[in-house]
Amino acid sequence: MRLVPWISAASCHKSMEAVFYIAGAVAIVSTVMAITRLNAVHALLYLIVSLLAVSVAFYTMGAPLVAALEVIIYAGAIMVLFVFVVMMLNLGRRAVESERQLLQGKIWVGPSVLSALLIVEVVYLTARATLPGLPGSALEPKQVGLALYGPYLIGVELASMLLLGAVVGAYHLGRPISEKAEVRYDRNSDGSRARSGGRLVRAGVGRTPDAP
Amino acid sequence: MRRNLIFILMSIEIMLNGTGVAFVAAGSRWGQPDGQIMFLFILAMAASEVAVGLALVLRLYRHHPTLDADAVSDMRG
Numbered sequence: 001m002r003l004v005p006w007i008s009a010a011s012c013h014k015s016m017e018a019v020f021y022i023a024g025a026v027a028i029v030s031t032v033m034a035i036t037r038l039n040a041v042h043a044l045l046y047l048i049v050s051l052l053a054v055s056v057a058f059y060t061m062g063a064p065l066v067a068a069l070e071v072i073i074y075a076g077a078i079m080v081l082f083v084f085v086v087m088m089l090n091l092g093r094r095a096v097e098s099e100r101q102l103l104q105g106k107i108w109v110g111p112s113v114l115s116a117l118l119i120v121e122v123v124y125l126t127a128r129a130t131l132p133g134l135p136g137s138a139l140e141p142k143q144v145g146l147a148l149y150g151p152y153l154i155g156v157e158l159a160s161m162l163l164l165g166a167v168v169g170a171y172h173l174g175r176p177i178s179e180k181a182e183v184r185y186d187r188n189s190d191g192s193r194a195r196s197g198g199r200l201v202r203a204g205v206g207r208t209p210d211a212p
Numbered sequence: 213m214r215r216n217l218i219f220i221l222m223s224i225e226i227m228l229n230g231t232g233v234a235f236v237a238a239g240s241r242w243g244q245p246d247g248q249i250m251f252l253f254i255l256a257m258a259a260s261e262v263a264v265g266l267a268l269v270l271r272l273y274r275h276h277p278t279l280d281a282d283a284v285s286d287m288r289g
Contacts, residue, residue, distance in 0.1 A: 074255070085266045
């Protein structure tokens with residue numbers, strides 16, 4: 001119920017700007033904290049908060065599709081991949097101790113405060129009925145999709161090729177390597193030796209080249 | 213200077229995200245969807261890069277049980 005439309009529109013605009021600047025400040029602070037932490041898990045926590053803040057900033061800039069993708073793919077998939085690898089790299093008793101330290105306040109207080117700020121902003125944004133962006137008016141996901149599958153179709157195809165290559169490459173690099181597999185590979189690679197039986201191959205493996 | 217491989221990959225992610233912010237801000241400044249599309253391509257590239265990079269890190273960790281980037285400078289070839 002606006003009695004004076006232009007005043008409320010201006011104040012609306014100003015509050016949108018305030019949300020944008022707060023989100024930007026949260027992003028900068030959490031990114032600086034992320035690159036100065038010594039522990040990888042602490043840095044990852046701050047980095048996730050940074051990505052969420054950038055997502056809120058995207059939303060206030062009038063790019064809702066990109067804001068959603070930032071949360072889903074960057075904070076949801078890529079960072080989870082990082083967390084998995086960090087957890088895989090230090091298994092054992094040391095990891096249990098470090099996890100116990102992680103639960104001791106002071107480490108999660110910083111990211112929690114920053115993400116609480118972001119939650120307040122998101123609640124404020126969703127509680128409002130109208131959704132005007134900053135000066136550049138909001139770009140609908142429909143426009144982005146039309147441009148993506150129109151003039152940028154080749155780029156989409158190239159991106160799919162890149163992702164396929166990444167999947168195959170990551171699977172190839174991450175496959176388990178064992179002695180048995182290599183011996184079997186040797187046996188299969190050389191047909192004549194394979195026909196004469198696998199023992200010859202295995203006997204020759206450990207020898208130095210100049211041995212008789 | 214820090215040479216932790218995980219931090220190197222994380223910093224690459226931060227830099228790519230920064231370029232994405234620049235693209236989206238420019239796109240919304242001129243009201244064109246091209247900035248957001250460039251961000252989508254950056255996103256796909258970052259996802260594939262981090263998948264291969266982390267697989268390489270796991271692979272290296274099996275040979276040299278360290279995350280120091282200098283530890284693998286004795287690789288030949």
